[in-house]
Amino acid sequence: xxxxxxxxxxxxxxxxxxxxxxxxxxxxxxxxxxxxxxxxxxxxxxxxxxxxxxxxxxxxxxxxxxxxxxxxxxxxxxxxxxxxxxxxxxxxxxxxxxxxxxxxxxxxxxxxxxxxxxxxxxxxxxxxxxxxxxxxxxxxxxxxxxxxxxxxxxxxxxxxxxxxxxxxxxxxxxxxxxxxxxxxxxxxxxxxxxxxxxxx
Numbered sequence: 001x002x003x004x005x006x007x008x009x010x011x012x013x014x015x016x017x018x019x020x021x022x023x024x025x026x027x028x029x030x031x032x033x034x035x036x037x038x039x040x041x042x043x044x045x046x047x048x049x050x051x052x053x054x055x056x057x058x059x060x061x062x063x064x065x066x067x068x069x070x071x072x073x074x075x076x077x078x079x080x081x082x083x084x085x086x087x088x089x090x091x092x093x094x095x096x097x098x099x100x101x102x103x104x105x106x107x108x109x110x111x112x113x114x115x116x117x118x119x120x121x122x123x124x125x126x127x128x129x130x131x132x133x134x135x136x137x138x139x140x141x142x143x144x145x146x147x148x149x150x151x152x153x154x155x156x157x158x159x160x161x162x163x164x165x166x167x168x169x170x171x172x173x174x175x176x177x178x179x180x181x182x183x184x185x186x187x188x189x190x191x192x193x194x195x196x197x198x199x200x
Contacts, residue, residue, distance in 0.1 A: 021045065027052045058134045061175075062106035063094020064142040065183055066119050068160055072187065075160035076180065077144060078167075079114050082156045086172035092139065092179065093117070093158075107140045115158040116150025119143060126182060127196045128175045137175040137199075141183070141192060174199050 022032040022045040030049025037044055037053055045054040066077040078090045093114040097106040104121055111117050119142040128137040149158040161167075163184050171177045178199065186192045 022054055025050060025052060026054065056134070058136050060097040060103065060106075061094055061135055061137040062097045062103045062110060062140075063092050063137070064107045064111045064119060064121070064140045065092055065125060065179055066111060066115070066117055066142045066144045068144040068147055073162070074187070075162055076166070076183070077115060077117060077149075077158060077160055079151060079158050080156040081154065081172055083154050088156070089170050089172035090167050090176075091172040092176050093155075094137070094139065094176075103138050104140065107138070107142075111142065113152045114155050116148075116152065117158065118145040120145060123192075124194055125192065126175075126179045127194065128178060129196075129198045130175065131198065132200070139175075139179045 021034065024030065025032050025045075025047035028047060028050045030047045032045045032047055032054070034043040035046055036042060037046065045056070046052070047054070068075045068077065077093070079093050081087055081089055081091055093111040094107070095110040095114065097103060098109075101109065103124075108119070108121065111119055122141040122143055124138060125141045126137070126139045128139075129135075130137060147160065151158040166180065168177070171180075178197070182195055183192075
C-alpha cells in the first residue's frame with residue numbers, strides 16, 4: 001500500500017486527511033471557514049476569498065487475495081510490509097486507488113507493484129467500510145498464474161501460506177484479517193459471495 005498517511009499507526013491503513021481541517025484554500029491560499037453551504041446539510045470548507053467550496057470524501061483502497069492451487073490446499077499470497085504504518089507485518093497486496101483507473105485495474109496494479117505477482121482476477125470479494133478514517137477497502141479474489149514473485153520497495157517479502165501457516169498475530173490491518181477469515185470459511189463451505197461490512 002502506498003505511503004499516503006504513513007504517520008498513523010492503529011488498525012487501518014492510516015489516519016487520513018479526512019480528519020484534518022483546512023486552514024487555507026488550496027485554490028488561492030485565502031483563509032477558510034467551515035459553514036453549511038446553501039442546499040447542503042453539513043459543514044464544508046469554504047474559502048473566504050474565492051468562495052470555493054472544498055469537499056472531503058472517502059478514499060478508496062483496492063487489493064487482491066491471490067491464491068495458488070485449488071481446494072483446501074490452496075495457498076494465499078501475503079506481503080511483509082517494508083513501510084510504516086505496521087512495518088514488518090503481513091498484508092494482502094493493496095493500496096490507494098489512483099485517478100484514471102477502475103477498482104479492478106487498481107487492484108491489478110497494486111498486486112504487481114507490491115508482490116510482483118501475475119494474477120487473474122476472479123471477482124470482487126469484500127467491500128469494507130472503515131468510516132472512522134474515511135476509507136472504503138475493496139478486495140478481489142485472484143488466481144495466481146505462477147509462483148515467481150518480484151516485490152517492489154514497499155515489500156520485504158512476498159510469500160505463500162497454507163491456512164494453518166498464516167501469521168494471524170502479525171497481520172497489519174483488520175480489513176485484511178477480515179477478508180482472509182471470510183475466505184477460509186467460504187472455502188470450507190465451497191461457495192464465495194461478495195461481503196459488505198463495517199470495520200469499527
